[in-house]
Amino acid sequence: MGSAIGSKMAPPYANLFMAQLEENFLVIDDQIHNSQIPRDTLLDYKEKTENIRVPIVVTYNPQLNIIRKIARDLQPMLHADTRLKQIFLELPLLFYRQPPNLRKMIVRSALPTTTKAGTFPCNRCETCKYILCKDQVPIPNTQKVYTILDYYSCASCNVVYMFTCTTTSCSTGGIYIGETGQKLRTRMNHHRHKINNKSCDTPVGQHFCSQNHSLQDMQILILKGYFKTERERKIYEFKCMELFNTLRQGLNLEIKQNCLGIP
Structure with a gap:
């Protein structure tokens, strides 16, 4: 039997409940006082006995x-x-x-965690068709590989990325290392615009606008992301340029010339 909230019988039921609760607390207080146990003893920490039951x-x-x-x-x-x-x-x-x-069986207690490493398409932008889905990249002229440890997509930002060229006749190796604080697809839109407009004022545009090259020869992936500062990102970009030798044989040659003051 219950009483709806707001009904005339609700206050009497509440009074009866509180009276019973108060009576129970008084009984407990009386038992504590009658036990003659000092208060300090009750507050002392009691060591738990070790349970040896299997x-x-x-x-x-x-x-x-x-x-x-x-x-x-x-x-x-x-x-x-x-x-x-x-x-x-x-x-x-x-x-x-x-x-x-x-x-x-029908409800998940938590969202599934992604354990895949590499760069993957978001399936919502033009950059997806150029994504290279790999977690390891061979380092030119060595037997070593660069391993990507995290999960990235076209929507990832604050990253160091790599362009590769699928044309086998590239004298420069067709590798370009770049960095951006924007989303990868936003940065890719800039590069794609340069190539579509035959603009040769950037290393990427100059390479993919050259003879026997096109935008379809381009592949892109993220080497590393989640940088704390812009300076940290730029330092890692330069390390990757040295690792993949793109300052001497690659599309980052222009950066080296600018650093050395070569026209």
């Missing part, structure tokens, strides 16, 4: 209630063996694991 965990089933009786009946058999007696000094502790239910 736990047994099973998936709950109503028919498993007999397990406790079985364990109790077979305890003397365990004590008959010297080694088992040292392990099972007392009756095992029985714990029940919640069985699978419909909610667990």
Whole structure:
């Protein structure tokens, strides 16, 4: 029997409940005072005794209630063996694991985490068709590879990226290392605009506008992201230029010339 909120009977029911609750607390207080136990003793930290009982965990089933009786009946058999007696000094502790239910089967408790590494298309922009889905990149003129450790996409920002050329006749190797604080697809729009307009004022535009080259020969991937500062990103960009030798044989030659003051 219940009483709706706001009904005339609700306040009397509430008063009865509070009266009963207060009476219970008074009984507890009386028991504490009558026990003659000092307050300091009650507040002292009590060391927990070590539990040496072996736990047994099973998936709950109503028919498993007999397990406790079985364990109790077979305890003397365990004590008959010297080694088992040292392990099972007392009756095992029985714990029940919640069985699978419909909610667990149809509802995920957490979103799945992405464990793939590399650069992947977002399937929502023009850059997707140029994405190179690899987690390892061979370093030219060596037997080593560069391993990408994190997951990236066209929407990733604050990254150091790499352009590669699929044309095998590239004298420069067709590799360009760049960095951007923007999203990769935003930066890619700039490069694509230069190539489509036959603009040769950038290394990427000059390369992919040259003979036997086109925008379709371009592939792009992210080497690293999640930088804390712009300076850290630029330093890592230069390290990648040296690693892939793009300052001497690559599309970053213009950067080296600018640093050395070569016209």
